[in-house]
Amino acid sequence: MSPLRRRKEVTRTISARPEAGHLLEITDLSTSFKTPRGLATAVNNVSFVLDRGKTLGIVGESGSGKSVLSRSIMGLLPKQNVVRDGSVRFEGTEISSLSNSAMRQYWGTEMAMVFQDPMTSLNPVLKVGRQITESLHYHLDMDKQQAHDTALALLKSVGIPEAERRLSEYPHQLSGGMRQRVVIAIALACGPKVLFADEPTTALDVTVQAQILNLLQQQQRERDMAMILVTHDLGVVAGRADEIAVMYSGQIVERAPTRTLFAQMRMPYTEGLLKSIPKLEQPSHSRLQIIGGRPPDLVAPPPGCKFAPRCPYAQEKCHSEEPPLVEAETPGHYFKCWYPVGTDAGKEALERNLAAGLPQAIAAVAGDAIAAAKVELAV
Amino acid sequence: MAGTGTAHLRSTDDVLLRVENLVVEFPAGRRMKVHAVSGISLDVREGETLGIVGESGCGKSTTGRAIMQLPRPTSGSVLFEGQDLTKLSGEALRKMRPQMQLIFQDPISSLNPRRRVGDIVREPLEVWKRGTDESREKTVNEVLEAVGLDNEASRNKRPHQFSGGQCQRICIARALVLEPKVIICDEPVSALDVSVQAQILNLLEDMKQRYGLTLVFIAHDLAVVKNVSDRVAVMYLGKLCEVASPDALFTRPAHPYTAALLSAIPVPDPSATMRTPASLQGELPSPLAPPSGCRFRTRCPRAEDRCAREEPQLRPVLAGSEHYVACHFPLIEAAEVPTSTTPVSINGS
Numbered sequence: 001m002s003p004l005r006r007r008k009e010v011t012r013t014i015s016a017r018p019e020a021g022h023l024l025e026i027t028d029l030s031t032s033f034k035t036p037r038g039l040a041t042a043v044n045n046v047s048f049v050l051d052r053g054k055t056l057g058i059v060g061e062s063g064s065g066k067s068v069l070s071r072s073i074m075g076l077l078p079k080q081n082v083v084r085d086g087s088v089r090f091e092g093t094e095i096s097s098l099s100n101s102a103m104r105q106y107w108g109t110e111m112a113m114v115f116q117d118p119m120t121s122l123n124p125v126l127k128v129g130r131q132i133t134e135s136l137h138y139h140l141d142m143d144k145q146q147a148h149d150t151a152l153a154l155l156k157s158v159g160i161p162e163a164e165r166r167l168s169e170y171p172h173q174l175s176g177g178m179r180q181r182v183v184i185a186i187a188l189a190c191g192p193k194v195l196f197a198d199e200p201t202t203a204l205d206v207t208v209q210a211q212i213l214n215l216l217q218q219q220q221r222e223r224d225m226a227m228i229l230v231t232h233d234l235g236v237v238a239g240r241a242d243e244i245a246v247m248y249s250g251q252i253v254e255r256a257p258t259r260t261l262f263a264q265m266r267m268p269y270t271e272g273l274l275k276s277i278p279k280l281e282q283p284s285h286s287r288l289q290i291i292g293g294r295p296p297d298l299v300a301p302p303p304g305c306k307f308a309p310r311c312p313y314a315q316e317k318c319h320s321e322e323p324p325l326v327e328a329e330t331p332g333h334y335f336k337c338w339y340p341v342g343t344d345a346g347k348e349a350l351e352r353n354l355a356a357g358l359p360q361a362i363a364a365v366a367g368d369a370i371a372a373a374k375v376e377l378a379v
Numbered sequence: 380m381a382g383t384g385t386a387h388l389r390s391t392d393d394v395l396l397r398v399e400n401l402v403v404e405f406p407a408g409r410r411m412k413v414h415a416v417s418g419i420s421l422d423v424r425e426g427e428t429l430g431i432v433g434e435s436g437c438g439k440s441t442t443g444r445a446i447m448q449l450p451r452p453t454s455g456s457v458l459f460e461g462q463d464l465t466k467l468s469g470e471a472l473r474k475m476r477p478q479m480q481l482i483f484q485d486p487i488s489s490l491n492p493r494r495r496v497g498d499i500v501r502e503p504l505e506v507w508k509r510g511t512d513e514s515r516e517k518t519v520n521e522v523l524e525a526v527g528l529d530n531e532a533s534r535n536k537r538p539h540q541f542s543g544g545q546c547q548r549i550c551i552a553r554a555l556v557l558e559p560k561v562i563i564c565d566e567p568v569s570a571l572d573v574s575v576q577a578q579i580l581n582l583l584e585d586m587k588q589r590y591g592l593t594l595v596f597i598a599h600d601l602a603v604v605k606n607v608s609d610r611v612a613v614m615y616l617g618k619l620c621e622v623a624s625p626d627a628l629f630t631r632p633a634h635p636y637t638a639a640l641l642s643a644i645p646v647p648d649p650s651a652t653m654r655t656p657a658s659l660q661g662e663l664p665s666p667l668a669p670p671s672g673c674r675f676r677t678r679c680p681r682a683e684d685r686c687a688r689e690e691p692q693l694r695p696v697l698a699g700s701e702h703y704v705a706c707h708f709p710l711i712e713a714a715e716v717p718t719s720t721t722p723v724s725i726n727g728s
Binding site: 207 | 527528529532545548572573574578580581600601602603606625626629639640642643644646647648649650660662
């Protein structure tokens with residue numbers, strides 16, 4: 001627990017102008033890491049807005065930059081060897097250039113994060129109760145009794161049985177699901193306006209996953225909190241997000257309201273992700289579609305469309321010219337592709353590639369695992 | 380569901396692997412025992428894929444390993460082609476090993492980082508002194524080509540130069556090189572990205588055809604298991620709950636646990652998600668002191684007194700059906716019990 005107990009009044013004055021504008025506004029945010037081989041661009045010109053009480057799902061493979069994006073927005077990345085560019089506005093205030101000490105008034109009270117691994121995101125040598133009351137003391141200036149009562153209420157609200165006893169237990173005495181509930185309780189302690197949930201259920205069993213996702217949704221509704229749900233599983237966001245952004249190689253390649261995205265996806269990568277997941281409705285032994293290859297090197301990404309080397313639709317143009325993020329017929333639906341899925345141009349491109357025997361097209365259409373391996377070896 | 384019993388075992392000649400009343404217990408100090416697997420019976424026909432699903436800690440990996448005699452089961456028998464592996468020891472057991480291979484969850488840590496891929500795949504042939512140097516070379520090339528790793532470039536590289544998906548291909552090649560009859564796949568895709576998962580699932584399906592394999596596929600993801608399996612066994616805390624064909628199991632689960640597992644899966648379709656909000660409460664009880672009677676009763680919405688007293692046995696859902704369930708109050712019994720030809724009045728009116 002920090003001995004410092006500096007309460008900042010500044011935050012309160014900022015939130016004096018509530019409902020005006022978006023809660024969170026990200027414009028052209030880029031984040032790169034300095035590596036011995038050069039600059040690795042993990043987040044590349046990402047823009048989006050998030051309104052109060054809404055959920056944005058961010059989906060992508062590992063290495064697509066989705067975790068770096070949420071950390072970059074919150075200012076949690078180290079200052080050394082990280083190059084950050086672009087603007088992050090929280091309730092109209094620019095926060096991307098703030099120092100760590102200035103960010104402290106946002107962390108916990110305005111924005112909070114639930115991390116992937118509940119085993120390592122709790123301090124193993126502090127009792128659970130103390131880890132929850134830490135921010136209550138610091139930000140809300142509660143005394144011992146108030147903080148204890150609040151922590152107890154929080155533990156109860158996240159569905160932990162025998163909350164009183166759990167307060168004086170250590171993290172190792174709790175199961176994985178219980179620990180994730182504690183992490184959520186810590187994140188919710190000071191009533192943040194945005195919750196970043198970075199793969200909150202990846203380390204958990206499927207039955208516990210459902211419990212945790214329901215809990216997050218219920219807490220979000222009760223508190224009218226906005227949430228950014230980062231995951232690699234399209235299934236997790238399908239029923240829970242208002243809007244979904246698909247990330248690939250640090251860029252948002254498609255963004256749309258959830259139903260629009262599933263009904264009329266335009267980006268071949270989104271289609272590939274969805275069709276490669278085995279589904280319960282399909283009979284057993286159905287052939288799955290494959291996205292061949294692997295995500296590009298972030299230090300030296302391909303010049304054109306980043307997905308082109310793996311894309312079943314890719315044409316000459318895709319390899320040389322990067323497509324812009326354009327709006328589809330449906331308002332609010334953006335995609336980044338020259339030959340979008342579900343259009344005549346896309347259909348012709350796919351047929352041309354199949355006729356030419358392009359391995360990534362064969363991998364996608366026939367689910368050919370050997371063709372997929374060839375794509376990967378060629379990259 | 381703490382089901383025991385052997386009603387679901389088949390008696391046909393083409394059963395390649397037959398596990399009866401397998402029990403695995405680990406000492407936990409202070410005279411306590413971890414009841415990892417408590418009396419499981421399974422059989423696998425030649426060319427079939429048996430899927431085993433369950434939450435972590437339910438004993439599914441232990442079952443897979445106990446079949447391989449790693450570790451030796453506490454009791455029970457494992458018949459492979461009619462021979463009881465639990466009775467074999469030393470050289471006789473070693474002689475059986477090339478027939479059965481394992482593929483593990485984490486492909487990167489299951490390959491020796493300091494060895495070249497070609498050597499990793501060739502080692503089993505050398506251990507068993509199969510063929511000459513030349514023929515080994517040829518076999519390795521064939522296997523690597525079969526899993527899609529262009530051998531010229533790949534053979535001299537080391538595992539860290541490959542992605543997770545490629546490493547899993549190497550593991551599959553290493554398992555295939557001795558031409559085993561059975562491969563036990565222990566969560567082979569759960570460490571991989573969704574896009575790579577599809578590659579490995581399709582590849583396993585291809586290899587099964589090409590090499591005439593029989594697979595035991597262990598996973599926690601029901602959709603994955605449904606995709607690859609011919610028969611599925613659902614496990615809970617060291618016991619079997621339900622055994623059925625994937626289509627029967629997933630369209631009409633008979634066990635409350637299977638139904639709960641199914642309702643917990645997130646469906647990648649925004650209009651279909653809010654199916655059954657009845658998600659499972661609580662977590663797996665400790666395997667040190669499993670509940671009496673049916674082990675699922677502590678979390679089961681249908682549990683009654685009888686479930687605490689009496690352990691349910693695996694029995695067909697319908698007389699003569701291939702769908703077996705270990706539950707006193709299965710979900711589809713009431714609607715499905717064949718009515719006798721003469722209607723029976725219940726109140727004696």
